[in-house]
Amino acid sequence: MLSLVRSTNTPHTMKAQLFLALVILISACPAAEDRRDAGLSVVMDGGVPSDSGPCQGLCLADQVCFENNCWDACPCAEGEFCDEGVGICRSGCQVDADCPLAQRCVDSLCEPGCGSDERCASPEICDQEVCRAPFCEVRGDCETGENCLSGRCEEVGTAPCEEAPDCGNDWNCSSYGLCFEGECLVHDDCDGSQRCVESRCVRRPNTDDGILFERRFPGYAASHNSRLPFGETTGYGFGGALLDVDADGDLDLFMGSRIRAGGDASPPCIYENVSVPSRLDFRPWAPGCPMDDAFLHAGVALDLEGDGYDELVVLGNYRARLLRFHPQPAVTDLINQLEEDDPRRRCVVGAGLPQDLNMDGRIDLMLGCQIGANMGDLVRMVNMTFLQNDQGQLELVEREAVAAWADPGSTLGFGGLDIDDDGLQDLLVLNDTFS
Known part of the structure; x- marks a missing residue:
């Protein structure tokens, strides 16, 4: 504080005293760099204007008084960041944008490195943390x-x-x-x-019949390979199924296998259809290729919910599993519905037909049993019928109504069509000749 005291000193003496007081007063105000390096570690309250509080008369017009020190107010210069809690500029950085271009914020300090193109001056790009000229323009x-x-x-x-x-x-x-x-x-x-x-x-070809067939070998699907298990000289080979696994309107492809994958043998696999007009193209579909079980040699596709996402029943030796892919993957073992002593637990399930058997608007399923090559006693294998209930589950039925369907032979295939145009589906059963 500067006060005037009456004195008998000469005017020259009064000027000297006044000058000394001003020097003392000005030197009491900390320099700008000293204020910025005050080292505040915890912000407990906001800053106040420089014309009030403990810094009254000490700070510049565009500064803020905080904890008895004068600070530059936001916005801040390069190399500083805005402490929004109190509205002051601190040295260092919090995010990359607090640093100059071509620098990044690392541990609250600006260091060389761009990180992204946005941290370079246009039209430069960021390449290996260095801003450089673009590699191309067109x-x-x-x-x-x-x-x-x-x-x-x-x-x-x-x-x-x-x-x-x-x-x-x-x-x-x-x-x-x-x-x-x-x-x-x-x-x-x-x-x-x-x-x-x-x-x-x-x-374009011109033929007398007006039609021409060409053989195509679409990549992954054409190279899918399997063979009979070691020691078997006769068997049924392997098959597949067409299904729309992703509801995109294109039929995808399941292909089975009869032997453990390895060497030249392929695992059971769903191949996604990515074809375009004029070119067939199937690629392994990650959620369904490869399958964990190597002994799934055939399949049946059906859309139980009618939502466009097909389900797949995979078939094999002693195997019949319903695979759902949407909305979440799920597996239902249909063979588990058989009694423990049912001989069909040992059947080679190799044929299937989805059909609305009871005309309730829901898709049902028939499965055909084949006789395995290792079954010398030729146990009679009765085909299986599953009706879909109102919860969307397939339930095994053994009622008399389906007795005629219980073919006692070795079933190789099924078919369904309205032969006599009476509005009812007729069912075809294909048997092995010896059975």
Whole structure:
């Protein structure tokens, strides 16, 4: 505080005293750097304007008084961050945005490193923590099949597209809405007199019968392989089933196996249908390939709930399991519904037919028993009938109404159709000749 005291000193003496008092007063106010380095560790209350409180008359107009010190008010300069609780600028950082470009916030300190393109000055990109010039500007700067995305050449492949620039270099956008390499992806990419075969537009065939069949070998599915177990010289081989496992309207493919996977043997597997017009393409579907049980040689597809997501009944030696994939994976062992002493627990389940047997609007299931190669006594195997209840579960029925269905032979296959056009489905049973 500066006070005036009457004195008999000369005017020169009074000026000296006043100057001394001002020097003392100014030196009592801490320097800006001293104020910022006060080392506050805990914020208990907010700052107050510099024209009030304990710092009254000590801080600059744009500063804030906090715990008897003057602090710069937010917003802050580079190398500082805003302590929003009190509205003051502190040295260091809390997030990357508190640091200059090309630096990151690490342990409250700004260190070299960009982390992302946003931390570089445009048009630079962040590459291995260093801001640098882009690798490309247009897709022509990239290799075949690559496009320039955010300054980098990236493989695009058969990505969705609307026009050619959406695709990789030297690739085109198909009328089907996917990128492709070559002359065509689907038939509509060619003119009306041509069709697409292996990415080339070729002349459409003309035959006297008006139809032509071609054999195709779609990748993974064509290479699926199995064989008879060691020691067996006769048997039923392996089969599969078509099902829509993901409700996309395309039929996916299940293929079974009769031997443990290994060597040239493939495990039971569901292959997802990713085909396009003109090209069959099936890829292993991760939730259903490979299956844990290697001895599932056949399957039956059915949609129990009618929701578009098919279920799959996998069949094998002493096996009949209902697999659900939607909304959650679930397994139901149908064989467990048989009595412990029922000989059908030893049957080779190799045929199945989904059918609404009792005309209640729900899909039911018939399963056919074959005779195993190791069953020298040729035990009589009666086919099994499962009706779907109102909870969506398949229940085994042994009633007299289905007795005619209980074929005593070795059932190889089933069929269902209305033979006599009376509105009722007739059932066909295919037997092995010796049985």
